[in-house]
Amino acid sequence: MTYKPNYYPLDIKGLSEMANISGRSPRDCVAIEEASQKVVAESEKWLIATKVNWNGKNYNHDGITASGKLIEFGFTEIQQADNLFYSCIPPKGWTKETTGYWTTIKDETGKERMSQFYKGAFYDRDAFINILK
Numbered sequence: 001m002t003y004k005p006n007y008y009p010l011d012i013k014g015l016s017e018m019a020n021i022s023g024r025s026p027r028d029c030v031a032i033e034e035a036s037q038k039v040v041a042e043s044e045k046w047l048i049a050t051k052v053n054w055n056g057k058n059y060n061h062d063g064i065t066a067s068g069k070l071i072e073f074g075f076t077e078i079q080q081a082d083n084l085f086y087s088c089i090p091p092k093g094w095t096k097e098t099t100g101y102w103t104t105i106k107d108e109t110g111k112e113r114m115s116q117f118y119k120g121a122f123y124d125r126d127a128f129i130n131i132l133k
Contacts, residue, residue: 022123029121036120040085040127041098045077047085048105049116049127069131073113084118084127105129 017025024032040047052066067078067086074091081087090096093108096116105114118127 029123032122033120036122036125037098037101037118040118040120041096041103043087045087046075046090046096047081048075048088048114049084049118049129050080050086051084051128053128053130066129069129073107084125 078088103116
């Protein structure tokens with residue numbers, strides 16, 4: 001479980017160190033976002049978004065919850081971690097790989113079951129999972 005930043009087409013070395021209206025430099029903003037995303041990607045207990053999409057539709061207001069889907073998949077110890085994530089333990093053999101904003105979650109056979117979006121920016125933090133057929 002490692003986090004791979006995805007800076008394409010952004011070259012972080014070329015970002016300004018001059019503070020902008022947020023009081024932070026563009027380089028600082030990228031570093032903050034990357035650190036947040038790395039924590040989620042590399043957490044020993046998995047962090048799975050509470051918001052869920054199913055076949056492209058947002059179901060957060062239709063009674064379908066991410067925790068319900070996690071239970072169906074066999075996740076255990078599902079607890080609210082913060083306003084965006086559940087902390088949980090995956091079924092044996094499940095894996096995840098994160099590049100940039102996206103995490104691919106595969107079952108024990110290697111079949112992709114979920115993809116998770118997480119943007120760790122302090123000014124626009126958001127996360128959701130797509131449940132795949």
